[in-house]
Amino acid sequence: MPHFLDIHTTDKPALRGMIDQARAMKEARNGLPKATPDADQPLRNHMVALIFEKPSTRTRVSFDVGVRQMGGQTMVLSGKEMQLGHGETIADTARVLSRYVDLIMIRTFEETVLQELAEYASVPVINGLTNRTHPCQIMADILTYEEHRGPIKGRKVVWSGDGNNVCASFLHAAGQFGFDLTFTGPEALDPDPEFVALARAEGAKIEIIRDPVEAVAGADLVVTDTWVSMHDSQSNRERRHNLLRAYQVNDALMAQAKPDALFMHCLPAHREEEVTNAVMDGPQSVVFDEAENRLHAQKAVMRYCLGL
Ligand code: CP
Numbered sequence: 560m561p562h563f564l565d566i567h568t569t570d571k572p573a574l575r576g577m578i579d580q581a582r583a584m585k586e587a588r589n590g591l592p593k594a595t596p597d598a599d600q601p602l603r604n605h606m607v608a609l610i611f612e613k614p615s616t617r618t619r620v621s622f623d624v625g626v627r628q629m630g631g632q633t634m635v636l637s638g639k640e641m642q643l644g645h646g647e648t649i650a651d652t653a654r655v656l657s658r659y660v661d662l663i664m665i666r667t668f669e670e671t672v673l674q675e676l677a678e679y680a681s682v683p684v685i686n687g688l689t690n691r692t693h694p695c696q697i698m699a700d701i702l703t704y705e706e707h708r709g710p711i712k713g714r715k716v717v718w719s720g721d722g723n724n725v726c727a728s729f730l731h732a733a734g735q736f737g738f739d740l741t742f743t744g745p746e747a748l749d750p751d752p753e754f755v756a757l758a759r760a761e762g763a764k765i766e767i768i769r770d771p772v773e774a775v776a777g778a779d780l781v782v783t784d785t786w787v788s789m790h791d792s793q794s795n796r797e798r799r800h801n802l803l804r805a806y807q808v809n810d811a812l813m814a815q816a817k818p819d820a821l822f823m824h825c826l827p828a829h830r831e832e833e834v835t836n837a838v839m840d841g842p843q844s845v846v847f848d849e850a851e852n853r854l855h856a857q858k859a860v861m862r863y864c865l866g867l
């Protein structure tokens with residue numbers, strides 16, 4: 560049963576198929592009102608559970624709308640309000656939910672929760688973000704890059720800032736989609752070396768360069784994210800800001816990239832912290848296309864999981 564747990568654990572042809580299908584499905588809708596059903600209704604008669612143990616705007620709304628466009632139904636569940644948050648095991652939750660729904664999407668803290676849910680569920684499970692990874696986001700980002708600039712294969716992506724969960728899924732994607740990734744950030748916030756090694760083993764060129772100006776030279780795409788993720792303790796906020804200040808994406812940094820380089824951020828952004836207003840709202844920014852493409856990319860992910 561195909562779960563969608565991470566980009567590096569999903570095979571390459573399937574990933575490529577999802578990006579291409581997402582693009583075709585997006586084009587087929589071409590500006591229709593959002594509640595207009597898709598012409599085919601692949602999720603007709605299907606029920607999807609969307610579980611959130613952390614806040615969300617994009618993931619929550621895009622999954623819900625995507626299921627409805629494809630003819631299915633959703634229930635949005637808060638982890639805190641489920642027995643899951645009051646001592647029921649993940650395995651039992653997985654077994655029970657599998658009797659009611661056809662597909663489960665979960666946003667949680669520990670990766671082990673996702674893995675255990677997938678192990679004990681008899682329906683597919685989708686990773687809607689953990690402390691470690693955020694694969695749905697990067698599927699949307701690849702769709703976005705390719706819509707604007709063509710194939711991402713062989714391009715240079717620069718991640719500036721915290722080597723966090725979104726950065727991890729970018730590393731996985733570098734290996735699977737064949738692009739180069741340069742990480743620039745403080746050593747204390749480096750991405751997981753295991754993920755760096757995995758991407759390199761797949762043949763991707765992965766560099767770690769401390770100087771952001773040097774790192775961004777020749778970039779086709781510059782990406783950043785919040786300096787304090789949802790799972791990070793607020794008590795480390797000041798330390799993180801001090802470590803990361805030099806890695807802010809601003810006009811001076813973007814000027815080092817290729818003239819046609821794009822800027823991406825998964826959002827929510829903390830304007831004037833990791834990115835300036837000028838870059839967020841500037842001509843190279845595609846942040847709202849990325850947000851829209853969560854919808855289209857995840858529709859393809861759900862079809863893949865359900866074999867529809
Ligand atoms: N980018 C992203 O996953 O946003 P949300 O936290 O709003 O879902």
Ligand code: NVA
Pocket residue numbers: 688723724725784785787788789790825826827
């Ligand atoms: N790195 C961020 C991503 C939010 C979508 C977080 O985990 O909070």
